[in-house]
Amino acid sequence: MRLRALLVVLLTLVTGVTDAIGFTRLGGVFTSVMTGNMVLLGVAVGRASATLAIHTGVAFVAYVAGGFVGAHVAGHVPEGSGSDEVWPRRVTTTLAVELVVLAAFAAGWEASGGHPATGVTSILLALNAVALGIQSAAVLRFGVGGLSTTYLTGTLTTVLGSVARRDPFRSYARSVAVLLALVGGACLGALAAIHAPLAAPAFQLVPLGVVVLLGATSFRGQHDLTREDDPRP
Numbered sequence: 001m002r003l004r005a006l007l008v009v010l011l012t013l014v015t016g017v018t019d020a021i022g023f024t025r026l027g028g029v030f031t032s033v034m035t036g037n038m039v040l041l042g043v044a045v046g047r048a049s050a051t052l053a054i055h056t057g058v059a060f061v062a063y064v065a066g067g068f069v070g071a072h073v074a075g076h077v078p079e080g081s082g083s084d085e086v087w088p089r090r091v092t093t094t095l096a097v098e099l100v101v102l103a104a105f106a107a108g109w110e111a112s113g114g115h116p117a118t119g120v121t122s123i124l125l126a127l128n129a130v131a132l133g134i135q136s137a138a139v140l141r142f143g144v145g146g147l148s149t150t151y152l153t154g155t156l157t158t159v160l161g162s163v164a165r166r167d168p169f170r171s172y173a174r175s176v177a178v179l180l181a182l183v184g185g186a187c188l189g190a191l192a193a194i195h196a197p198l199a200a201p202a203f204q205l206v207p208l209g210v211v212v213l214l215g216a217t218s219f220r221g222q223h224d225l226t227r228e229d230d231p232r233p
Helices: 002-025 034-047 050-074 089-111 118-140 153-165 173-195 202-217 220-229
Strands: none
Touching (some): 002 118, 002 173, 002 202, 034 050, 089 118, 089 202, 173 202
């Protein structure tokens, strides 16, 4: 459980980096906060900004597409299974798909020298939004209420409620770590995108690669045990 919490924090770091890259270099929109993009779409209409409207639309459609793909690959929590795997194999598979999508983004980003032209911007924005849609579906596969690495307003509200009730810090420490990872990732992503653009994709690929590697290796015994206990052929 502690290892899963650490890997979830790393995934949130990826979210922060990816959102920052999108906001600073790919049209000033988000790649994970779709409610925020809906607001930006309204702003685009109010300002009669076709460019902003296109960017928010691309991000929204791509995120939805990624969510569908991720949900298909990740599957769902078995009905009535209160003791499902701590880290299901399908989560690792889904995150590996995300890694491939972000690798494609990195290739396009590097080819543009970290300063994509207008036409390329939409493609790169779409790849990042697809990746985070996939990630959202992967984390949803855990079947743990309130666990997320992309939509975190609820996480913040939960932490505030815990503080107000004076709950023990350990009861919401994971949530605090997730929120700090989001902010830290955004700082890294923005700094890299602005000052060292060619290095920016590394802050996505490295932590996600670590998550995929540890997910595939550290929970192997759990996978084997589950397979042996599964009566299905």
